[in-house]
Amino acid sequence: DAGVTQSPTHLIKTRGQQVTLRCSPKSGHDTVSWYQQALGQGPQFIFQYYEEEERQRGNFPDRFSGHQFPNYSSELNVNALLLGDSALYLCASSFGAGDQPQHFGDGTRLSIL
Amino acid sequence: KQEVTQIPAALSVPEGENLVLNCSFTDSAIYNLQWFRQDPGKGLTSLLLIQSSQREQTSGRLNASLDKSSGRSTLYIAASQPGDSATYLCAVRRGAQKLVFGQGTRLTINP
Numbered sequence: 001d002a003g004v005t006q007s008p009t010h011l012i013k014t015r016g017q018q019v020t021l022r023c024s025p026k027s028g029h030d031t032v033s034w035y036q037q038a039l040g041q042g043p044q045f046i047f048q049y050y051e052e053e054e055r056q057r058g059n060f061p062d063r064f065s066g067h068q069f070p071n072y073s074s075e076l077n078v079n080a081l082l083l084g085d086s087a088l089y090l091c092a093s094s095f096g097a098g099d100q101p102q103h104f105g106d107g108t109r110l111s112i113l
Numbered sequence: 114k115q116e117v118t119q120i121p122a123a124l125s126v127p128e129g130e131n132l133v134l135n136c137s138f139t140d141s142a143i144y145n146l147q148w149f150r151q152d153p154g155k156g157l158t159s160l161l162l163i164q165s166s167q168r169e170q171t172s173g174r175l176n177a178s179l180d181k182s183s184g185r186s187t188l189y190i191a192a193s194q195p196g197d198s199a200t201y202l203c204a205v206r207r208g209a210q211k212l213v214f215g216q217g218t219r220l221t222i223n224p
Contacts, residue, residue, distance in 0.1 A: 004156075004171075033212075035214075040216070041217075042117070042204075042216045043202075043214050045211045085164050090156055090157065099144060101162055103159070104157040104158075105156050107155070
């Protein structure tokens, strides 16, 4: 039973570029949440997707956008990259948008030069 | 706005000791509280989840308690081992799926 998988594992970009990160949820899960974790900090909630719609959003600018596909996988897109976007981006999946526990992937390490 | 604080930020103890990690939160109207472990460069592994109606949860050498009224939780690790070295994060949830995390406690167990 595959858990949450994220790709790529590492990515290096320069300021101003755009990036797309991908997440496949755990089998049987239909909800995907994205978090940003800066070095030495706890993860910060970016947004959550359920039934292909953004259901909740944290305090992140519109440069951060996402998408959920019919197979429940998800993408996180970040435009006009800033140095401060360097972080570990974590995807979490769960069943339903209610009270089920979230399962986390190993993340994508994004470095902005 | 919910804020979660973890103390201490870092802790180093010799192998075999029992230890306690602390987590406090400002809004007691939570749905549940979860403790995670994070190894360097890795994702989060859930250790224990305590529902708001519960007082504690146990798994092996780990015991987590929750005092919702005072906005506190503790993670107790018995007979610590070098393999317990990691960052421990607590997170609270209110209502829908959004988790609010503390900054973590970086734990080092010295052989």
